[in-house]
Amino acid sequence: MSLVGCCILQNVAVFLFSMLYLNPSISYLLKNCTIPFSENMSNSACINIDCSQRKLLVVPDGIPRGVTRLSIYLNQIQAIHKNDFRYLSNLTVLNLAMNQIAHIEDGSFIDLLELRELNIAMNKLTKLSNNPFEGLWKLTVLDLSRNRIRVIPPSAFGSMSSLHWVNLDQNLLTEMTDIQYILPLPHIDYISISDNPFSSFETKHLPSNMSSSLRGFELSSTVLTIFSITTPVFPHLEKLSFNGLCPNPVMEVDIPEPRFFRTVTHLQSSTHCISFKDMRKLLESLVSLTHLELLHTEKWINRGLLKTACSIPSLRSLDLHYNSVVNIDPKLANCSQITKLDLFSNRISNLSSHSIQSMKQLRYLDLAGNSLSSVPHDLISLSSLEILYLSANHIAEVGCLDFFNLTRLKELYLAYNYIDKLDGCVFQYQKDLKVLDLSNNLLLELDDTFKIGLKNLEFLDLSTNRIKHFGTGDFISLESLSCLKLNIIEDVHSKDFERLYTPSLSFLLQMDNIFSGLQLLRNLTVYLNIPEGYKGVDLNSYQNLINLPSLRYLDIICRGMHCSKPFHVPIHFLKTMKNLEHLTAENFQLVEPDKDTFIYTPKLKSLAITESSLSDLNPELFQPISNLEALDLSRNTLKNLDFLAQANLTSLRCLKLCENDLTVIDHNIFQFLPALTYLDLSVNPLTCDCSNSGFLLWALSSDQTQIVNVDQYVCTYPLSERGTMFVDIDVQSCWMDASFLCYISATSLVLLTLLTAFGYHFLHWRLVYAYYRLMALLYDMRERKRNNPYCYDAFISYNIQDEAWVHREMLPALEDERGWRLCLHHRDFQPGTSIMENITEAIYGSRKTICVISRHYLESEWCSREIQMAR
Structure with a gap:
């Protein structure tokens, strides 16, 4: 074939190719939706699609049939139609909350044969049709709260034989008969109808032979006048909740037969709608009660309701959070049998002597969110205590005897206090302690706190303190530590520069000694403050800075006003972290990392270098980590992606490049990333002309890679296109330019001339004969019309x-x-x-x-x- 012919065929093929790939029905593009990246994203049995917060007016088209979880909440959808979820037979979770749905057609969910959870909360439903949930045989959880439902037809829940949990809070239901068709469902476990305008709840209005499998029931209403259980409707009820705030008691409780509530083990009340007398009577009837929650009920507590509660022999858990109680001491005198006490967010300033000494079986105590100025002295008597919350108080100092005798303590939370010093003896008796949270305090140094004891500690949080430096072997005794969070504040004065290369060098050179002994540490988070005057000296000559052979997760985050200073990463910084799998470096103005930075971490799967002003990267940097699956280079200053062509990232599945300086994307780069399934290029100054036509065609046609929110990318250049959508580029015009048209015209003229000369020379008489044949045919047609x-x-x-x-x-x-x-x-x-x-x-x-x-x-x-x- 001639060269001219080949060129013509090639251009025709390109044109047809562009037309084919502009067809969205055969592309991977999910308009108005994304598939959030996760490590199990490759598992075809679990596909999660997020279409939330997109200002959608209807359910979007083109949702893959294999989706298992679908979120379309916080949009403007007004109705659900029959074909909106057609063919989505694998869907198990559907979230339609926070829309404007006022109508659901019958049969809208008929294809959702595997649906387990359906959330239609915070919409505008006023009524349910006769069979809105047809086909949902396997549905177990249904949330219809915060709508305007007034009536529930008898057949509305008829097909939901597997339903376990229903939430109808904050609707406009007024009669108990509105839920009488839900109660008999064979597997119903929990119903919540709080904040509906019920005037009464009386079981005598239900069929006399009705018996429900209900185990949890939640009810509240500011207009409810009577709560009466006079028939054995709930023989299996275990949890009963009364919620809602009333200025004065308005509800009468009538339970003539205590046996109707003999199975109730949990009672929750956050209301004053019940009178003190009725509440005490209710407690006395709950002979099997084990868990009691009294929220916002300080009036009852101050009147002595706890005396009645503590007299219940079976009571084991007492939750009194959010009550604004100042003095709790005499009210708990008889609660010696409880194992869990929650006093979170009250106004307790101190616990006087003998206040909780009787609770010899107490294992869980929450005093967080109060006004304690010191660790309560009575705690030393709680030898059985295992979990203790003292966060968010006003504790400024902890002493060696504060936790004396708490030898069984496993979790201790002291965050958000004013502790500025730790003595070495503070935790000497806590040999079983596994979790210790000291974050958000004023610690300046650790002394010898972690050099002795705490050999079983697994989690330690020291972040957001004022620690300036660590000493040699500060964590040497923490042999079992698997997760450590800390921050370094270097505050070195100018005179120290004479003996140090850089203020942060003192931190880096000591890190080997700091973490000595932490051979089991798996998670490390460091919040580093770059000090004023930092020069950015190269530290590549220092080796073995951190000796953490078991480390899997390492996060180093810069905080403070001096993070804009250039920061060099030592070549051997990761030398001993051969098992490292996830590395994050955030808010460092990194000088381009050396190509040998990752030669010691071949197992690295996830790498994030964000907010670091990287403008270019050496492709050899990624050669040692060919198993990398996720790479996040967001919020840098990258101008091209050429480094990816030689990076050998054949296992990379997720690539995030948000907020860089990318204007033109060469789609051919992505052929070097054969496993790529998730690509995010949001908030880049993209050029909307033919230079990006190839990338757009690839983005719209790729059947493997999801370009996240590509339909929302906005043009930046040229200025005439600024503000328009990137997907609106006229790709066809990029192929049909003037020179191409001239080429086609000239080629056609040459071919026509050649064909004419060939025909005249070799087919002269045949052409003449054909001409006269044509003339004869025309003459015949003319004569026939004349009919002469x-x-x-x-x-x-x-x-x-x-x-x-x-x-x-x-x-x-x-x-x-x-x-x-x-x-x-x-x-x-x-x-x-x-x-x-x-x-x-x-x-x-x-x-x-x-x-x-x-x-x-x-x-x-x-x-x-x-x-x-x-x-």
């Missing part, structure tokens, strides 16, 4: 050599004997008219054509044309 009568009975076609025989034999027989009128060329042709025209007129003017066939006839060219034309 024939002038002759027959036209005689013969050779001049046979003329004697025609006159002697044929004419007498046909004209004289039969009376035919014959047309002969020597007699009837019009003089001055062309031969072909005369032949044509003679043939079309005669009813028949008679050919006198002889050897001379067959050898004559004109006779041959006459017979062909006659035919």
Whole structure:
């Protein structure tokens, strides 16, 4: 094939290719939706799609049929129609909360055969149709709270035989009969109907033979006047909740038979709608109560309700948070049997002597969010205590005897206090402690706190303190530590620069000694403050800075006003972290890392270097970490992605490049990332012209890689296109330019000239014959339209050599004997008219054509044309 022909075919193929890939029905593009990246994203059995907060007016089209979790909350959808979720037979969780849904057509969910959870909370439903949940045989959780539902038809829940949990809070239900068709469902466990305008809740209004499998029931209403259980409707009820705030008691509790509530083990009340007398009576009837929650009920507590509660022998858990109680001491005197006490967010300033000493079985105590100025002295008597919360108080100091005798303590939370110092003996008795949270305090140093004891500690949080430096072996005794969070504040004065290369060098050089002994540490988070005056000296000559062979997760985050200073990463910084899998460096103005930075971490799966002003990267940097699956380079200053072509990232599945300086994306780069499934290029100054046409075609057609929110990318350049959408680029015009059209026209003209010369030279007579054939056809059509009568009975076609025989034999027989009128060329042709025209007129003017066939006839060219034309 000629070069010209090849070029034509190539351009035609490109055009057809662009037309094909502009068809969104065959692309991976999810308009108005994303598939959030997760480590199990490759698992086809679990596909999570997020279409939330997109200002959608309808359920989006093109949702993959294999989706298992779908979120469309916080949009503006007004109705659900029959075909909105068609074919989504694998869907298990559907979230439609916070829309404006006012109507659901019957059969809208009929295809959702595997749906387990459905959330339609915070919409505008006023009523349910007769069968809105048809087909949801496997649904177990349904949330219809915060709508305007007034009536529930009897058949609305008829097909939901697997339903366990229903939330109807904050609707407009007024009668108990509105839920009577839910209660008999075979597997119903929990119903919440709080904040509905019920005036009464009386089981006598239910069928006498009704028995529900309900185990949890939540009810509250500021207009509820009576709560009466007079029939055994709830033989399996375990948890009963009364919620809502009332200025004065308005509800009467009527439970004439305590046996109706003999199975109740949990009671929650956050209301003053019940009178103190009725509440005490209710508690006395709950003979099996083990867990009691009293929220916002300080009036009852101050009147002595706890005395009644603590007299219940089975009570084990007492939750009194959010009560604003100041003095709790005398009220808990009889609660010696409880194992869990929650006093979170009250106003307790101190616990006097003998306040909780009787609670010898207490294992869980929450005093967080109070006004304690010191660790309560009575705690030393709680030898069985395992979990202790003292966060968010005003504790400024902890002493060696504060936790004396708490030898079984496993979790201790002291965050958000004012502790500025730790003595080495503070935790010397806590040999079983596993979790210690000292974050958000004022610690300046650790002394020898972690050099002795705490050998079983697994989690330690020292972040957001004022620790300036760590000493040698500060954590040497923490042999079991697996997660450590800390921050470093370097505050070195100018005189110290004379003996140190850099203020932060003192931290880095000591890190080997700091973490000595932490051979089991798996998670380390360091919040580093770069000090004023930092020069950014290269530290590559220092080796073995951190010796943490078991480390899996390392997060180093810069905080403070001096994070904009250049920061060099030592080459051997990660040398001992051969098992490292996840590394994050955030808010460092990194000088380009050395190509050998990751040679010691071949197992690295996730790497995030964000907010670090990286403008270019050496592709050799990624060669040692070919198993990398997730790479986040967001909020840098990258201008191109050329480094990816040689980075050997064949296992990379997630690539985030948000908020860089990328203007033109070369889509050919991504062929070097064969496993890529998630690509985020949001908030880049993209150019909307033909330079990005290839990337756009690839983005719209890729059946493997999801380009997150590509339909929301906005053009930045050229200025005339600023503000328009990136997907609106006219890709076809990029291929149909003026030079291409000129090329096609010139090529066509040359081919036409060649074909004309070829035809004239080799097919001259055939073309002439074809021309006259065409003329004859046109003449025939014209004559037929005229419908003129024939002038002759027959036209005689013969050779001049046979003329004697025609006159002697044929004419007498046909004209004289039969009376035919014959047309002969020597007699009837019009003089001055062309031969072909005369032949044509003679043939079309005669009813028949008679050919006198002889050897001379067959050898004559004109006779041959006459017979062909006659035919």
